[in-house]
Amino acid sequence: MKIVVQVKLIPDAVQAAAIGSTLRAVNESANWVAKVAFDRGVNREYELRKHTYAELKDCGLGAQTAQHTIKKVCDAYRSLRANLRAGNLGKPGSRRRVRAQGKPIAFRPGAAQPFDDRCPSWQYDAQTVSIWTTGGRLKGVRFACSAGALKMLRDCRRGESDLIERDGVFYLVAVCEIPETPLNEHPAGWLGVDLGVVNIATTSTGYRAAGRGLNGHRKRQLELRRKLQAKGTQSAKRRLKRRRHKERRHAANINHIISKRIVTEAERTSSGIALEDLGGIRQRVRLRKPQRVALHSWAFHQLGTFLEYKARRAGVPLVYVDPAYTSQICADCGHLDRLNRVDQATFICRACGVVAHADGNASRNIAARGEAVWTAGRESRVPAAT
Numbered sequence: 001m002k003i004v005v006q007v008k009l010i011p012d013a014v015q016a017a018a019i020g021s022t023l024r025a026v027n028e029s030a031n032w033v034a035k036v037a038f039d040r041g042v043n044r045e046y047e048l049r050k051h052t053y054a055e056l057k058d059c060g061l062g063a064q065t066a067q068h069t070i071k072k073v074c075d076a077y078r079s080l081r082a083n084l085r086a087g088n089l090g091k092p093g094s095r096r097r098v099r100a101q102g103k104p105i106a107f108r109p110g111a112a113q114p115f116d117d118r119c120p121s122w123q124y125d126a127q128t129v130s131i132w133t134t135g136g137r138l139k140g141v142r143f144a145c146s147a148g149a150l151k152m153l154r155d156c157r158r159g160e161s162d163l164i165e166r167d168g169v170f171y172l173v174a175v176c177e178i179p180e181t182p183l184n185e186h187p188a189g190w191l192g193v194d195l196g197v198v199n200i201a202t203t204s205t206g207y208r209a210a211g212r213g214l215n216g217h218r219k220r221q222l223e224l225r226r227k228l229q230a231k232g233t234q235s236a237k238r239r240l241k242r243r244r245h246k247e248r249r250h251a252a253n254i255n256h257i258i259s260k261r262i263v264t265e266a267e268r269t270s271s272g273i274a275l276e277d278l279g280g281i282r283q284r285v286r287l288r289k290p291q292r293v294a295l296h297s298w299a300f301h302q303l304g305t306f307l308e309y310k311a312r313r314a315g316v317p318l319v320y321v322d323p324a325y326t327s328q329i330c331a332d333c334g335h336l337d338r339l340n341r342v343d344q345a346t347f348i349c350r351a352c353g354v355v356a357h358a359d360g361n362a363s364r365n366i367a368a369r370g371e372a373v374w375t376a377g378r379e380s381r382v383p384a385a386t
Contacts, residue, residue, distance in 0.1 A: 001180050001312050002159075005152055007145040009129070009170040015141050019170050022133040023163065026069055027107040029056055033073045038104035045074045060134050068114045068160075076105045110165030112173070120161050120172065124154045129172065131163070143172065152176050167241070181315030187272035190374070192367030193262060193307070194326070194359045195276060195300045198344055201258050202359035204367040205265060209258045214251060221247045251299050259306035267314045274370020275304055276323035319377075321369040330354060331364035 011019060033052045042048045049070050056066035080100065083089050090097040121130045127150070130139040145153070156176040164171050192204040200209040224243070228236040266273050278300050311318040327347075329336045335351035342348050347358040 001178050001309070002175055003178055003309060004173050005145070005149045005157070005176055006171050006173045007129075007143040007149065007153070009172060010142040010144055011138075011170065015138055016170070018133045018135050018138055019131070019141075019163070020165065021135070023111075023113060023165055024109045025059075025134050026061065026065060026113045027109055027111050029059060029061060029066075030069050030073055030107045030111075031104070033070055034076070034104040034106070037073055037077060043074070043077065045071055048074060062119075062132060064116055064119060065113075065132065068116065072107075072114060073105070076107075080105065112162040112164040114160050114162050116160050117158070122153065122157070124150060131172075152178075167245075178313060180312055183315050184270060184272070184317055187317055187374070188270040189272075190274050190367040190370040191262070191266045191269070191271045192274045192363040192365065192370060193276070194363040194366055195278060195303065196359060199359050200254070201262065201303065202357075202363050203262060203265070204360070204363040205269075206360070207261065207265065208357075208359065209254075209261075214254050217250055218247060252302065255299060255303040255306050259303060259310050262307060263310040263314050263316055266311070266316045272317040272319065272370060272374060273307060273311055274319055274321050274366045274373070275307060276326065276366055277320040278304075278323065317374065319370050319373045321366055321373055323366070326362040326365040326369070327358060329365050331356070331361050331368070 009019070033048065033056070036042070036051055037048050040051060042051065049067070052070060053066055056069060057063070061069065084097065084101070089100050115132065119132045123129065126140075127144070128140050128142050130137055131141060132138075153174060153176065156178055157174050158177040159175040161172050161174040164173060190204075194202045196202070196211070197215070198211055200211045200214065202208045221243070225240065228240050262273065265271075308318055325336055328338055328340050330340060330347075330349035330352060332354045333349060333352040335349055337350045340347055340349055341358055343358075345358055347356045347361040348354070
């Protein structure tokens, strides 16, 4: 399986100027290629290369960099078409959809630029990297990362690396190919995971990751942003810029901790993981205005992604199940009633009278559905021989 390792570049002043000018140059070229593709209606990479490759070479881009710039533009248009087909940019005729379709794709000056395996050269012992720039190859650029990331780079790095600038800091994002643990084909049981806002994750084994701390952190950050935006001074704007990714990093760290604990528990008990499929939930539900911030800040997709790749690394099977009515069905007797869910935390079955935590009851239903989905997917559909 492929995962990425991000390292922070620590260039000196001359190196930083060369790297910055290189990123600006390749992204300006990408904007020109995107305009050519838009004006000519070209979708295929081979055809677009015939219209742009020679000009990119004349502008000072190397052969591999020019190829990757064209490929980056084609990938961006492919993603745009996929979002349009999926309805992520609104219905046909909507303002957002018309605006996205009516102009060429634009790249930021610091947008990521992919390099193949031959462009950057890594020196792991010295923790330096040499990289191509528009002014020539830059050698001895120092980088910083954790000991675990350095070991992964040394042992598993394969393929391309992306150069990116974020808040004036340069990073290299390298692709690593990690050997997968053989999948457990016959799990001893299933661990259901119910996702939520009040409780970020609740498992059928009793683990509950409360969301009080994360929700409180988000509320404090929101209030601080409001105060700084209302103040409007230069120092307030500088502080806003410094803190703009703080909440996202904190939420990602929490999701890493939760997903690691869930996968470790599943691996220890030789169980599979059943996760509810919440795709499109933001479009389906209707909430009052004060509740919309919590819904749109809910990073359930990120948690699911973390669970998925950690489970693959550990050889733990993971399936997605339909979450419909899991909070209203009694996990003991199977009785379905909307009134079974008394409030956010309490579940009382109207048929058998069992009292349980609502999220815990839902996680048990998800575990049962996960086992059914796994069994149905592995059963043979070939008719028996007669």
